[in-house]
Amino acid sequence: MNKTLIFIIIAVIATLGTIGVFVLQLTRPDATATLVNFLFQLLALLGGFGGLAYMQGQQNKEIETIKTNTNGTLSRKDDEIAELRSQLAKHAPQALVESAETGPIDVSDRLRKDLS
Numbered sequence: 001m002n003k004t005l006i007f008i009i010i011a012v013i014a015t016l017g018t019i020g021v022f023v024l025q026l027t028r029p030d031a032t033a034t035l036v037n038f039l040f041q042l043l044a045l046l047g048g049f050g051g052l053a054y055m056q057g058q059q060n061k062e063i064e065t066i067k068t069n070t071n072g073t074l075s076r077k078d079d080e081i082a083e084l085r086s087q088l089a090k091h092a093p094q095a096l097v098e099s100a101e102t103g104p105i106d107v108s109d110r111l112r113k114d115l116s
Contacts, residue, residue, distance in 0.1 A: 006049065006050050006053045007050055009046075010043070010046045010049075013042065013043070013046060014043055017039040017042070017043070020035065020039075021035055021036060021039065
């Protein structure tokens with residue numbers, strides 16, 4: 001939901017609540033305390049929802065920034081990894097085989113020395 005719309009809804013409810021307090025004060029002064037307490041609770045709850053909407057908007061901005069910086073994908077990084085794996089397959093194909101006992105073999109230092 002749009003955060004501007006949420007804040008407009010909160011402002012309308014606050015305005016209606018304030019008008020309601022004045023009308024109730026004129027018609028039934030003994031019930032005003034209960035209504036005021038209810039309105040404070042309602043506005044606190046709506047303020048919490050407004051805060052959540054604001055934080056969601058901030059998060060969406062950050063996600064858009066990340067998408068812009070990475071061009072929406074990580075294809076350049078994937079291409080680089082594929083290139084390095086092909087070079088590794090040429091120079092040390094045994095390094096691409098994973099052993100059950102040892103796990104993957106770390107050959108990054110050896111590969112960098114070979115490529116330099």
